[in-house]
Amino acid sequence: DAKTTQPPSMDCAEGRAANLPCNHSTISGNEYVYWYRQIHSQGPQYIIHGLKNNETNEMASLIITEDRKSSTLILPHATLRDTAVYYCIVSSSYNTDKLIFGTGTRLQVFP
């Protein structure tokens, strides 16, 4: 089973920041937090990952709480193309470790 809890759906106005929360209260010390998204039935797309520090890349920012029990993915200026299902996944640092997908958050960006 997935080790994360996410709200099933969220809305966001185009141009505004989308803040997607995730709870992972049972995360262990060697586990990373990964975020992926899936647009329609396309293959999941990697967004960002982190261990304990906040991370930022060209797509998004990841804020991880100090106790690592929750995190927030931030899309700073959401566009219509960001409408997708967003998955928060914890996975160990072992290189072959599989991803266990939950049901994610369906983000709807509206004009």
Place this chain on the structure above:
Amino acid sequence: EPEVTQTPSHQVTQMGQEVILRCVPISNHLYFYWYRQILGQKVEFLVSFYNNEISEKSEIFDDQFSVERPDGSNFTLKIRSTKLEDSAMYFCASKQLYGYTFGSGTRLTVV
């Protein structure tokens, strides 16, 4: 940007027939995976492959399934005798260190 390529994009097969789904992972990646997604359901792990052998497989990956990396570039998933319940999107993925890259998937329809 490097891509994981999957062929065919859609395959229709009769129940009991063998199918081979093909994938070309990113060339310098070392870890390879197959996942599947039945319509409306979660993305499910099938198998991971590293150093020319299976690292881990799920309960779904029974004796009807096999994987191969025949020539150092292709990575294939074979289903020996397809069942109706094998109808799904099948995603190939590869990874170097962190962050999978998924292909766009093969939609398998068993009739």
